[in-house]
Amino acid sequence: MYHPRLKGNSYEAGKHYAEILYKNGFRFPKVTEEKLIYGESCKQILTDFDPHIVKEIQGFAEGCHSSFEEVSSFLLSIGVFELAGQCSIFSAYNGKEMFIGRNYDMLFNLKNITESSLVCFDDKNKYLGQSDCFIGKVDGINEHGLFVGISSVPHDGIKPGLNFYFAVKYILENCCTVDEGIDVLKRFPSSVANNYLLADPQGNMAVVEVTPNSYQVRLPTNNYIHCTNHHESTSLTESWNWSKSKERFETLETRLKHNVHYMELTIAQSIMSETKGHVCLNLKEQQFGTLFSVIANLNTLDILRVEGQPNRAKYKSDRRLIDAVLKDV
Numbered sequence: 001m002y003h004p005r006l007k008g009n010s011y012e013a014g015k016h017y018a019e020i021l022y023k024n025g026f027r028f029p030k031v032t033e034e035k036l037i038y039g040e041s042c043k044q045i046l047t048d049f050d051p052h053i054v055k056e057i058q059g060f061a062e063g064c065h066s067s068f069e070e071v072s073s074f075l076l077s078i079g080v081f082e083l084a085g086q087c088s089i090f091s092a093y094n095g096k097e098m099f100i101g102r103n104y105d106m107l108f109n110l111k112n113i114t115e116s117s118l119v120c121f122d123d124k125n126k127y128l129g130q131s132d133c134f135i136g137k138v139d140g141i142n143e144h145g146l147f148v149g150i151s152s153v154p155h156d157g158i159k160p161g162l163n164f165y166f167a168v169k170y171i172l173e174n175c176c177t178v179d180e181g182i183d184v185l186k187r188f189p190s191s192v193a194n195n196y197l198l199a200d201p202q203g204n205m206a207v208v209e210v211t212p213n214s215y216q217v218r219l220p221t222n223n224y225i226h227c228t229n230h231h232e233s234t235s236l237t238e239s240w241n242w243s244k245s246k247e248r249f250e251t252l253e254t255r256l257k258h259n260v261h262y263m264e265l266t267i268a269q270s271i272m273s274e275t276k277g278h279v280c281l282n283l284k285e286q287q288f289g290t291l292f293s294v295i296a297n298l299n300t301l302d303i304l305r306v307e308g309q310p311n312r313a314k315y316k317s318d319r320r321l322i323d324a325v326l327k328d329v
Contacts, residue, residue, distance in 0.1 A: 039073025136165020
């Protein structure tokens with residue numbers, strides 16, 4: 001797992017990171033004609049949604065000796081044409097503090113391209129975010145204690161739009177509360193289907209179920225909420241339960257129901273390390289499972305991450321965000 005630190009303006013940060021990767025042997029992958037055509041159909045949508053990320057992509061393309069068309073098309077196509085990550089996420093409020101847990105499940109051979117970045121762009125929220133790609137995030141926590149994380153959900157058809165990388169990044173950089181994040185997702189032109197779990201230190205939390213054509217906000221009935229890889233508002237067919245989404249969801253429900261009032265980091269760690277209920281996923285036949293796990297206290301910004309399967313590897317504290325925040329005090 002890479003641990004980059006990005007700062008300054010979007011263009012220079014993207015260029016600097018790409019130059020480091022290029023120096024260490026990274027060469028931008030060839031992008032198919034199908035994806036280039038699709039990327040072109042989404043370019044104006046991206047520019048309208050977030051011009052800052054357009055500049056970051058331009059800088060990255062220059063730094064790795066590629067083109068904006070190739071880099072943007074590659075990013076915009078992820079999740080549209082191929083398998084996306086399968087994940088388990090929860091938030092729980094014990095009456096005083098908000099805790100989150102997030103396991104990211106993907107093909108084991110992609111483990112070495114994951115990254116955890118500290119991002120401190122000019123005039124944006126500071127945040128710590130994880131990803132399996134060089135631009136955009138699959139989850140993160142910003143300086144205000146706002147968490148957002150995604151899980152992928154099956155969808156049909158191909159429609160121009162933007163994927164989760166762009167939504168998560170935008171929310172972390174621009175929002176302070178769950179309500180602000182929900183407002184972004186209500187207008188987000190999504191090309192894929194996802195669950196977005198949002199939580200903040202004030203005890204607010206929600207799962208926004210997004211498709212290319214609609215959204216639905218699911219609120220907690222108790223002081224916790226969780227999601228895996230299906231929408232609770234629609235039925236799950238057996239063919240789409242290959243990653244044991246239903247079993248993971250039910251395991252989270254049971255563990256959270258019994259532990260929400262006592263929630264702390266050690267309990268969050270125990271939940272995310274659960275193997276019997278497949279929250280810590282290991283599908284040997286598909287060579288697919290948990291690549292990394294994050295647990296955190298959103299009120300204190302205590303963040304712990306394990307790089308590997310949480311039932312085997314050790315959670316380690318990551319102080320980069322809290323140190324960056326304290327530096328400005």
